[in-house]
Structures are given as structure tokens and as C-alpha cells.
Amino acid sequence: MSTTITLPSPAKLNLFLHIVGRRADGYHELQTLFQFLNYGDDLTLTLTPEQPGARLSEPVTGVADDDNLVIRAANALARRAGKTLPGVTINLQKRLPMGGGLGGGSSNAATTLVGLNHLWRLNLSTDELADIGLALGADVPVFVRGHAAFGEGVGEQLTPVTPPEDWFVVLKPECSINTGKIFSEEGLTRNTPRIKIAPAFEGDASRYRNDCEDVVRKLYPEVNRSLDWLAQFGPARLTGTGACIFGRFPTESAARIIWESKPSGITGFVAQGVNISPLHKKLTELN
Numbered sequence: 001m002s003t004t005i006t007l008p009s010p011a012k013l014n015l016f017l018h019i020v021g022r023r024a025d026g027y028h029e030l031q032t033l034f035q036f037l038n039y040g041d042d043l044t045l046t047l048t049p050e051q052p053g054a055r056l057s058e059p060v061t062g063v064a065d066d067d068n069l070v071i072r073a074a075n076a077l078a079r080r081a082g083k084t085l086p087g088v089t090i091n092l093q094k095r096l097p098m099g100g101g102l103g104g105g106s107s108n109a110a111t112t113l114v115g116l117n118h119l120w121r122l123n124l125s126t127d128e129l130a131d132i133g134l135a136l137g138a139d140v141p142v143f144v145r146g147h148a149a150f151g152e153g154v155g156e157q158l159t160p161v162t163p164p165e166d167w168f169v170v171l172k173p174e175c176s177i178n179t180g181k182i183f184s185e186e187g188l189t190r191n192t193p194r195i196k197i198a199p200a201f202e203g204d205a206s207r208y209r210n211d212c213e214d215v216v217r218k219l220y221p222e223v224n225r226s227l228d229w230l231a232q233f234g235p236a237r238l239t240g241t242g243a244c245i246f247g248r249f250p251t252e253s254a255a256r257i258i259w260e261s262k263p264s265g266i267t268g269f270v271a272q273g274v275n276i277s278p279l280h281k282k283l284t285e286l287n
């Protein structure tokens, strides 16, 4: 078996995000629809039998290596394996904006868990990897499992679903949003009625909301303006707690026309929503 592997670490969108309650520990109970994008970061994992431990080949600006979810995931997996393992050097090619609601850090953690399970030949089950991932962040399990899903609880109770694989214009307004701040806002909607999955995805997900959107629009004028601009062309919504927003289009060319006309100075990308994670597609090709 090769001792080096390059794997995708895709973004996710929350096609909708409903807040349906609050747990005793203060965490919010969600109902959300996760879909992956065919766009994201790449991780190259290289085994280094002569040098034990996990390290990054280059640091990520603004994140100490020991706090990086890639290193935390590798260390958590090694602890669970409970045996001496070859070291690993991880090169992270970052494309996703950090703290944008696209789940980049969580996806990086999941790709590390799945990739190292393969390279270290640990044979841990998907359930075990998702369990290790949940301790690192609520969004890690969906990336480990690799199928678009209706998420409940804090997003870890997952039911696979197959929403349409539409195209998206994703924009990153020039602000960064702290998830904890949004969840602690007094004006946040926390009592959206629970929906059932079976009928929910037969129809158009555009009738569902992101319950963080009103609060984020009020606090961040840049997001408010970008949402108003994108909404001229079709349904536009916030992903996670922002700051990224997305507009949905039936074809790539329709999405690209809007992308080309975006206001100057705003960054982002065009990508397709996919129900099987690019990570899992790549692993299937390798096996």
C-alpha cells in the first residue's frame, strides 16, 4: 500500500437550519439539511515511520498547530487505536474561508480521520470514526459518513437524504462571525416547530429557513446587503451561522452568469451540491 494519499475535504451547506429547542447544557437543538459541495480543501497525508507523531507541513495562518482540527483529529484517532503507529506529515491546501459556515475545519478533521484509518490500516468502523469526530465538532460526523443528510440533535443524528444536486453561487461577505455569539443572541428564533423528514424532502427545500438569518442580517450589514443582492436571482440563504451565503441555480451556466455579475470586492465560488462526499468517491476509486 502507498504511504502517501491526497484526499478532498469538501465544504457543506446547510440548505436549511431550523432551531427547534435548547438542551439543558445550553446547546441548541437543530433540524438541518446538509449537502456537500464539489469544492473544498485538499489534504495530503504522508506516513513518516522514522518520525513519530502528527505534524503539519505548513501552519494554517491564525490557527496554532496544536489547535488545528487536523492535528487534533490525528491525535484523537491514535489515542483510540491505542498502539504505536507510524508518524504522519499532513499538507493542508486551504481553499475554504475559515469560520464561514462551510464546515471547513470539521471537514478537515473528518478527512484526517477517514484517511488515517485507511493509511494506518486500523479498520475502525464509520460509527467509531463519527463518534471520535463528534468530540471534535458537531459537523464532523456528517463529513465522516459522507452522505447528504437531515441532521437532528446538534447535527449528529443523521438520516441520509437525496436533495436535488443543484448549482450554487457561494459568496463570502467581508466579515467573520463567531458561532457562539449568534447562538447567545437574545432575539434568536429558538422555537421553530419540528418537521418530519419523509414528506419534507419530496418538495422544494426553498420553503425552509435559516433561523440565524434575521439576527445575522441585523448584526452584519455586509451579509444583509449580499443576501439582498443574491435574492434578486432566486432563493438565497445563509449557511450555518454565516458569514457565507448561497444562491441556488438549476444549471452551472445559470450560476456562472450571476457569479460574473457579482459586486466588486466580494469573494466566493461556484460549485455543485453533491449527495455523496467527494472524499468517499475518491476512497471508492482507491479501494
Ligand SMILES: C[C@@](CO)(OP(=O)(O)O)[C@H](O)COP(=O)(O)OP(=O)(O)OC[C@H]1O[C@@H](n2ccc(N)nc2=O)[C@H](O)[C@@H]1O
Pocket: 014, 017, 026, 027, 028, 029, 030, 032, 100, 101, 102, 103, 136, 137, 138, 139, 154, 155, 179, 180, 181, 183, 239, 240, 241, 242
Ligand atoms: C451552526 C453549525 C451548523 O452546521 O455550523 P457552522 O456555522 O459552525 O458551520 C454547527 O452546528 C456548529 O457546530 P460546532 O462547530 O460544533 O459549533 P462551535 O463552533 O463549537 O460552537 C460554538 C458555540 O456555539 C454554541 N452552539 C453551537 C452549536 C449548537 N447546536 N448550539 C449552540 O448553542 C455553543 O455555545 C458553542 O460553544
Ligand SMILES: Nc1ncnc2c1ncn2[C@@H]1O[C@H](COP(=O)(O)OP(=O)(O)O)[C@@H](O)[C@H]1O
Pocket: 060, 062, 063, 067, 068, 069, 070, 097, 098, 099, 100, 101, 102, 103, 104, 105, 106, 107, 108, 240, 242
Ligand atoms: N483545519 C482547520 N481549518 C479551519 N478552521 C480550523 C481548522 N482547525 C481549527 N480551526 C478553527 O475552527 C474555526 C471554525 O472553522 P470552520 O470549520 O472553517 O468554520 P465553520 O465552523 O464556521 O464552518 C476557525 O475559526 C478556526 O479557528
